[in-house]
Amino acid sequence: MDLEQFLELFNPYPGNHYLQITTQPDETTSALCKLMKEAGGEFNLVIYNEESLDLSATFPNAKIQYITDFTQPFRALPRTHDIVVFKDLFHLHKNQKGILKIAYSTLANAAHIIIMQKKGTMDFEAMKEMLESFEFRCANEIDVLPGYDLVMAKKLHMWGNGL
Amino acid sequence: MLVLVPMDSTQVQKAKITKVFEAKVWTQLRIEEGELVEVLHNEKYDGFEDWSEVAVVVSDAEPVMDFINMSMTVLVAQTQRTVDDIVEAYLFRELHDLAY
Numbered sequence: 001m002d003l004e005q006f007l008e009l010f011n012p013y014p015g016n017h018y019l020q021i022t023t024q025p026d027e028t029t030s031a032l033c034k035l036m037k038e039a040g041g042e043f044n045l046v047i048y049n050e051e052s053l054d055l056s057a058t059f060p061n062a063k064i065q066y067i068t069d070f071t072q073p074f075r076a077l078p079r080t081h082d083i084v085v086f087k088d089l090f091h092l093h094k095n096q097k098g099i100l101k102i103a104y105s106t107l108a109n110a111a112h113i114i115i116m117q118k119k120g121t122m123d124f125e126a127m128k129e130m131l132e133s134f135e136f137r138c139a140n141e142i143d144v145l146p147g148y149d150l151v152m153a154k155k156l157h158m159w160g161n162g163l
Numbered sequence: 164m165l166v167l168v169p170m171d172s173t174q175v176q177k178a179k180i181t182k183v184f185e186a187k188v189w190t191q192l193r194i195e196e197g198e199l200v201e202v203l204h205n206e207k208y209d210g211f212e213d214w215s216e217v218a219v220v221v222s223d224a225e226p227v228m229d230f231i232n233m234s235m236t237v238l239v240a241q242t243q244r245t246v247d248d249i250v251e252a253y254l255f256r257e258l259h260d261l262a263y
Contacts, residue, residue, distance in 0.1 A: 071212065072209075073214050073233060073234070075229070075232040075233055076232065076234070077231060077232055078231065078234065095214070098214050101234065102233075102234045105234045106234070
């Protein structure tokens with residue numbers, strides 16, 4: 001998988017926190033983990049999977065949360081993260097509004113949310129509308145990863161929910 | 164709005180709010196349009212099907228990090244003890260914000 005373009009979406013600074021929420025880690029997970037390690041930031045991972053996986057050896061620097069139930073929320077402190085990435089998970093989760101709300105509250109101001117899914121599983125217009133209604137702004141579809149549909153949006157200061 | 168409260172029993176009329184670690188049962192109050200419409204109980208605070216939005220605790224010194232972690236607002240019932248009192252105080256905005 002050619003990740004060069006994908007990684008251009010990210011511009012981490014020391015102390016930044018990134019969060020990826022996914023069903024199965026892949027090259028993007030390792031690449032983000034490496035990126036954060038090099039930048040001196042922190043990488044957090046949430047794995048939704050019915051089977052129990054142990055990934056602490058694969059991602060020694062990441063804080064990993066395992067969830068087996070697709071109706072359950074993930075845990076994240078408010079205003080902690082600078083980017084939240086949902087990979088292959090958003091359409092599977094039973095409470096999409098709930099996880100969007102958590103993503104909103106865990107993002108810092110002017111931070112980004114990325115929703116990516118395998119090509120053909122995402123309705124762009126519906127997704128952008130949903131992001132808009134949860135006060136994410138500037139939703140854009142970006143074609144940077146072969147085989148994936150990707151939408152990126154931004155949480156803005158004093159818009160909608162404000163803080 | 165779904166309000167989560169640590170309680171000492173499932174008897175809604177008699178139950179009193181307790182400390183988080185001493186909770187015998189967790190009660191989820193569904194408050195809609197100014198009234199209490201549903202009361203659910205569970206052994207675990209994260210065992211409810213619908214996600215709670217507000218957690219009510221007895222003091223500022225309670226261990227609330229996990230509630231904050233679950234994106235809940237934490238409110239403090241300084242004087243209210245029963246479900247009725249807590250619901251009333253919630254509706255009239257008399258529950259305190261967490262002081263930390």
